[in-house]
Amino acid sequence: EAGVTQSPTHLIKTRGQQATLRCSPISGHTSVYWYQQALGLGLQFLLWYDEGEERNRGNFPPRFSGRQFPNYSSELNVNALELEDSALYLCASTRGEGGPQETQYFGPGTRLLVL
Amino acid sequence: GESVGLHLPTLSVQEGDNSIINCAYSNSASDYFIWYKQESGKGPQFIIDIRSNMDKRQGQRVTVLLNKTVKHLSLQIAATQPGDSAVYFCAENITGRRALTFGSGTRLQVQP
Numbered sequence: 001e002a003g004v005t006q007s008p009t010h011l012i013k014t015r016g017q018q019a020t021l022r023c024s025p026i027s028g029h030t031s032v033y034w035y036q037q038a039l040g041l042g043l044q045f046l047l048w049y050d051e052g053e054e055r056n057r058g059n060f061p062p063r064f065s066g067r068q069f070p071n072y073s074s075e076l077n078v079n080a081l082e083l084e085d086s087a088l089y090l091c092a093s094t095r096g097e098g099g100p101q102e103t104q105y106f107g108p109g110t111r112l113l114v115l
Numbered sequence: 116g117e118s119v120g121l122h123l124p125t126l127s128v129q130e131g132d133n134s135i136i137n138c139a140y141s142n143s144a145s146d147y148f149i150w151y152k153q154e155s156g157k158g159p160q161f162i163i164d165i166r167s168n169m170d171k172r173q174g175q176r177v178t179v180l181l182n183k184t185v186k187h188l189s190l191q192i193a194a195t196q197p198g199d200s201a202v203y204f205c206a207e208n209i210t211g212r213r214a215l216t217f218g219s220g221t222r223l224q225v226q227p
Contacts, residue, residue, distance in 0.1 A: 004158070035217075040123060042204055042217040043159070056213035090158050100208050100215050101147045106158030 002027070004093050004107035012113045013081050021076040021110045025093030031055075032074040033104060034066060037088040046089075049074055050096050081114045088112075123202060125222040134192040136221045138205035143186060145207040149215070150179060150190045154201045162190070162203075192223075200225045 005024045013019050025032050034046040045058040049068035063079040072093075078085055088111050092104035128134045140148070146167040151159035165172045165179045165188075172179050178191040188205050202222050206215040 040219075042219040043206075045214040045216075048213060058214060092158070100213060101164075101210065103149075103161050103164070104215075106151075106160070108156070108158050 004091055004105055006089075006091050006107040006110050008110060009108070010111045010113070012115065014115050015081055015083060017081050017114075019078045019081060019085075019112055021078075021089050021091075021112070023074045023076070023091030023093075023107060025072050025074070025091075026105055028095065029093035029105070030072050030096035031094045031102070032068055032072065033092040033094075033100075034074070034076050035090045035092070036060075037090055037109070038084075039087070043090065047076065048100070078112075083114050086112060086114045123220050123222045125224060127224045127226060128195050129226050130195060130197060132195055134190075134195045134199070134223055134225075136190045136192075136203050136223060138188040138190075138218050138221075140186050140188060140205070140207045140218070142207065142209065142216075143183075144209050145216075146210050147208040148179070148181060148188050149206045149208075150177075150188075151204045151206065151217075152199075152201045153204065153220070159204060195223075195225050197225045197227060199223060 007022045031050040033048050035043040048056040052068050066076040068074045088109040090109045092106045094102040149164040150162040153159040163174045163179050176193045180189045202220045204220045206217045208215050
């Protein structure tokens with residue numbers, strides 16, 4: 001069974017541009033979580049989607065947004081990129097039955113570099 | 116959650132020794148805790164979890180201890196192997212809250 005996949009693996013943008021990151025959950029999983037991991041830091045919760053709806057949002061500005069598609073894949077959009085947005089963006093999926101306390105399966109991440 | 120900047124705490128152990136990785140959590144209302152392992156270039160991987168009605172839980176070669184009095188969580192790895200080298204994160208949650216809060220991580224280096 002395939003794990004969580006993310007694309008692209010690396011993304012280089014300049015300040016002010018927009019970035020789109022994609023995540024495909026494990027087959028049968030309906031919940032997708034997005035995290036930001038800046039260099040040397042822990043994971044900061046960004047967004048949680050379940051059954052196509054946004055369930056929760058972390059303490060990030062509105063230029064971080066996303067959506068979940070009918071096939072449960074998800075997209076994270078970051079507008080007006082700033083240098084400090086450079087980070088590893090991780091996606092995790094769950095079956096969607098237990099909220100955040102359900103085991104989250106992570107993808108390998110997308111490394112975003114903003115120049 | 117808290118952060119320690121660019122320099123992760125590092126624990127260096129000899130292969131075959133036992134490792135103990137510690138985590139202090141901040142919210143006394145947290146009732147669920149989880150440990151993740153993140154190898155270089157990979158996403159975090161679930162290791163073990165524990166609920167606040169327990170003070171110890173064992174897995175394969177790993178044990179998690181929870182001390183609610185001092186808000187402390189530890190991960191013990193028995194007979195540490197080179198493949199255990201990674202960054203280890205603890206995370207906490209309060210039932211009903213809609214997100215995990217992650218700690219900043221500890222790097223485990225296993226010397227052959």
